[in-house]
Amino acid sequence: MKYSIVEYMPKYEGYYCGYCKGNNTNHSTGMWAHCLLVNDYQELIDRGWRRSGQYCYKPKMTVTCCPLYTIRCDAANFKLSKSQKKVLKRISKFLRDGSRSSRCDSEEKGGLDSPGVGMDSSKPQCKKAKLIRLEKRLMKLKQIQASKDDEPIRHSSGEKSLEEFxxxxxNENFPNQLELKLVRCSPQSVEFTETFDVSHSLYQKYQAKIHNxxxxxCSKEQFKRFLVHSPLRAEERSVEGTDDTIGYGSFHQQYWLNGKLIAVGVIDILPKCVSSVYFYYDPDYAFLSLGTYSSLREIEMVRSLTNLDPELQYYYMGFYIHSCPKMRYKAKFLPSFLLCPETYTWNSVEKSKPKLDVSKYARLNEDIRAENDNxxxxxxxVLVLWRNVAMTQETYKHKSRANDDSQVMEYAQxxxxxxxxxxLLYRP
Structure with a gap:
């Protein structure tokens, strides 16, 4: 029988916060994951945990300076916003004619993309672009009529869907071609190994430009620890009633423009979701709002996986800090939900915002009687691993004479x- 194996690190000492820049104000508990089954990690992220490499951590919400709420989007019911449509149109226009102007359709994403300022001198080109897009839509409609199999998915309102954008x-006739490749990073696939150096170079360029x-x-070893090594055990599961399989575990989704790697999304595919781990891109292509675009492509991935497994329907975007401007873009992927830190239930981000306007920490579940039976x-x-043997905490206490109930109870809670x-909780 296969088990997850973790080593708990209970210390709460404060450390530097990269969001508010406070010293010794960031508090969390952590554990080192020697290996994790995807079902167990799904349980953990639904309880406010998150991994960075093989280290998993959970904020101490009531005392940390910037409470971090797990946020997820219901991908099956996702609705594109006006600004997100602009990003998709900008990508399409760039692929079609190489346009590098971002002033027509500016989008703020995580505080990294700057919106245009003042009068747009390129307005005539915008009007022309609208005509081009209209002609393109008409051509697309003709293609749809000619081939029912290629009929685009539309919402009941008649609006264009994410898949259609x-x-x-x-379009294979566009001068610029964007190709996405999903490669497994742990264990490393042949495709990942062959592109490791170019991916690491892109990571170095991004970290230097964006994070100084x-x-x-940004050495290769640091890159491996942070974004390559993963505790998740790779799994392949058959889809009932079909010949299809779903691969679970950790992956890099690579964005290749005309044969050049311009962006990488690091993701985990779990039983109920695709979880975004990190994203890095070539700063020379910042005008394309690749961060927002990658989120849209990952939502599209979830929707395609939902067709194979209806339980896999959510897109996890990591943590949300209401007071951090760079995090606000996450709340724009609607419908999205925040994890209540007390009941571990999911609550509408729109209904949660007023509570977080009043207090950084808040119980988001409005039902005062609600509790978490988990x-x-x-x-x-509680299961532990002692001397390479799996056993219950009760058996471990009897055999080892250990007196660590308080720490094990803290871990279990x-x-x-x-x-x-x-x-399995490792015991020395």
Whole structure:
């Protein structure tokens, strides 16, 4: 039988916060994941945990300076906003005619993309672009009538869907061609190994330009620890009633423009979601708002996987900090939901915002009677690994004479009952 194996690190010492720049104000608990089954990691992220390489951490929400709320989008019911449509149109226009202007359709994404300022001198080109897009839509409609199999998916309102926007940009006659490749990074696939050097070089360029990191801080070893090594055990599962399979685990989704790698999205594919881990891109292409575009492509991925497994329907965007301007773009992918830090239920981001306007930390579930039954722990049922043997905490105590119930209970309460009874907690 396969198990997840984790090593708990209970210390709460404060450390530097990269969001508010506070010293010794960031508090969390963590654990080193030697290996994680995807089902167990799904349980963990639904309880407010997140991984960075093989290190998993959970903020101490009531004391940390910037409470981090897990945020997810219901991809199956996702609705494009006006600004997101502009990003898709900008990508399509660039692929069609090489246009590098971002002033017609500016989009703020994570505080990294600057919107245009003042009168737009290129307005005539915008009007022309609208005509081009109109002609393109008419041509597309003719193609649809000629081939029912290629009929685009539309919402009941008749609005163009995400899939149709993406399909329109994938025209083999365009002078610029954008190709997405999904490669497994752990264990490393042949495709990943062959592109490792160019991917690392792109990461270095991004970190230097966007985060002012030195080359030493972006070494190959650091890159591997941060974005390549993963505790998730790769799995392939058959789709019932079909010949299809779904691959779970950690991947790099590569964006190739005319044979050049311009962006990489690091993602985890789990039983109920695609979880975004990190994204880096060539700063020379910042005008394309690639961060927003990658999120849209990852939502598209979720929607395609939902067709194979209806339970896999969410797009996890990591953490949301209401007071951080660079995080606001996440709340624009609607409908999105925040994880209540007390009941571990999902709550509409729109309904949660007023609470977070008043206080950084808030119970988001409005039902004052709601509780989380996954917190109820029978300490004797917690699984541990001692001397390479899996056993319950009760058996471990009897054999080792250890007196660590308080630490094991703290661990179990943080990961939740189901994970505590499924994963193996390493004991020295």
């Amino acid at each position: 993406i399909r329109e940009s994938a 990191d030195s080359p030493m801080k 917190t109820i722990i029978n300490l004797g049922d 943080r990961v939740g009952r189901r994970a505590a009874e499924s994963m």
